[in-house]
Amino acid sequence: MMQDDYPALTLEIMDLVGDKWTLLLVYTLGDGPLRFSELRRRAMPISQKMLAQTLRGLERHGMVDRTVLPTAPPQVEYALTDLGQTFLSAARVICQWTKDNLAELQEARSRFDAQRLAA
Amino acid sequence: MMQDDYPALTLEIMDLVGDKWTLLLVYTLGDGPLRFSELRRRAMPISQKMLAQTLRGLERHGMVDRTVLPTAPPQVEYALTDLGQTFLSAARVICQWTKDNLAELQEARSRFDAQRLAA
DNA sequence: TCCCATGGTTTCCAAAAAGTAACCTTCACC
DNA sequence: GGTGAAGGTTACTTTTTGGAAACCATGGGA
Numbered sequence: 214m215m216q217d218d219y220p221a222l223t224l225e226i227m228d229l230v231g232d233k234w235t236l237l238l239v240y241t242l243g244d245g246p247l248r249f250s251e252l253r254r255r256a257m258p259i260s261q262k263m264l265a266q267t268l269r270g271l272e273r274h275g276m277v278d279r280t281v282l283p284t285a286p287p288q289v290e291y292a293l294t295d296l297g298q299t300f301l302s303a304a305r306v307i308c309q310w311t312k313d314n315l316a317e318l319q320e321a322r323s324r325f326d327a328q329r330l331a332a
Numbered sequence: 333m334m335q336d337d338y339p340a341l342t343l344e345i346m347d348l349v350g351d352k353w354t355l356l357l358v359y360t361l362g363d364g365p366l367r368f369s370e371l372r373r374r375a376m377p378i379s380q381k382m383l384a385q386t387l388r389g390l391e392r393h394g395m396v397d398r399t400v401l402p403t404a405p406p407q408v409e410y411a412l413t414d415l416g417q418t419f420l421s422a423a424r425v426i427c428q429w430t431k432d433n434l435a436e437l438q439e440a441r442s443r444f445d446a447q448r449l450a451a
Numbered sequence: 452t453c454c455c456a457t458g459g460t461t462t463c464c465a466a467a468a469a470g471t472a473a474c475c476t477t478c479a480c481c
Numbered sequence: 482g483g484t485g486a487a488g489g490t491t492a493c494t495t496t497t498t499g500g501a502a503a504c505c506a507t508g509g510g511a
Contacts, residue, residue: 222427223355225434231350236342249458260500265459275440285508286457296436303429310422311341311348317415318344321394368488379470384489404478405487
């Protein structure tokens, strides 16, 4: 594995998940396919606009499938693709790291902020 | 491992690395400690302002150590802390995933964009 | 006929992020 | 006393992002 490739890949990662909602939606869809409105309820307080926009991005990258159900009124179901599933597995590693180190992160922040305030 | 905790953790992750330069700097510092100007050269085209700002953020979260060397003029060395190192290890998993799936991501994008253009 | 739900899009606005360029401080050296 | 390097900070501007609210298309049911 060539370490040299990583810096360039970070740009791709930021394009993929470097916004406010993408990661949250991927995790939410990790529980199974959801319709637009149910997804919105679970990912609150996301706005309708940002939900639509973020889902387009995920669809565009092949991480999410969009299926229109033949109901009336038509319902739309969103589901992780296989690619989306493997991404979720990888993302869980970062999430687990964050969980394991949450206390240390918060302490570091407090220490740093306190020292800034003193100066 | 409770899946339910993940959505909340995504917020913390975005606070940590949800900007344009943090991830790139962490990877660049993965090669070893670097001084401000050398770090800037390697992470180009980052501006002086964003480099300083992003390093403050990393220092604040305890991911990076800042050491002023007793030289004239004083030089400043930045290095990943132990916490930063473990974070890098976790982040590499996402990077490897991106590398492994780069072609598929790009194809998905092309397909999606072509279809939008046709409409 | 009008209303409602679903799943959006559009418009307009405010806030946040990032880029550019100028400026600053300290010390060594000439 | 002027210059230059290192490592920043500040002020100003532009770009990007996100939120609120209004609007829209479809079709079923009262």
